[in-house]
Amino acid sequence: MYDRGSGSSSPPEEIAYLLAEAGRAVDALMAERPGLRLLDPVHQTVLRTLAELGPHARLDLAEYLQATPSVVTQAIDDLLAQGLMQSMVVTMGGRHEVVALTPAGTTALNAMQHDLESLHSTLLASLTKGERAQLRYLLRRVRASATRAGVLRPSPS
Template sequence: MYDRGNGFSNPSEQTVHLLAAANRAVDVLVAERLGARGLGAFHRSVLRTLADLGPHARHDLAAQVEAPVADVARAVGDLLEQGLVQEMVVNIGGRHEVVTLTPAGTAVLDAAHEDMRSVQDVLLGCLTKGERAQLHYLLRRVCATAARAGAV
């Protein structure tokens, strides 16, 4: 429902504000949960990429996560210290150092997935199962439109 008392001049402005507020809430809750595990969102992205696509050289991993190699190197260093990834030397067409996920890294990634479900339950607890499904469908459409517009 549109609430004129909130300082917004029109419903469109309020919708944009609500989307941004929901995004901030997700970011805060996810950061809290990942931070409790000694991770950040970028660490999770690196772990997820390794889980989904397998071992990668740092340079290739940087291309996959669309980040500078230096940022990936720092994240990999952090993950190495925690024992969540390991580096292996591969000699195929020359010497390459490859980063791979460890069993501990897989376990942390699984726990992070549970954290995402927890965040969803906190934020969507007021919605029925059908409303959650509808929201998921609508958000996928909004994100697809944003991608086509070049905003993602």
């Protein structure tokens, strides 16, 4: 239970502490779930994007995700090695390597989604649906501010 009376008397100090603690809690809960432990956020984003949009060329995927091509290429190579994606060469308007999800990739994505929902339920159990929506909105604004300040890269989609 949250105790309003405890913590620092300095609101900025307390907010920084609480955000750090929340991050540690998310990391700890993610480490307990196999679907999240195997895939870092870049890998998760690549899988989710391919599930939503279908097969994509490597460079198009990096451009769509607004990510460095080398970062996306490394994630794709990792996912190919795990059998979660497949690669094929397409010769329409030139030669392109296109990547797509495999059935194993779809299964991994479903397991990851299940684990995320479980993590969400555990961590945010004391919040109402409206409070969860408000928290999401506020955290998106905090992230946008951090991105504008150059602390974080723009998030993929």
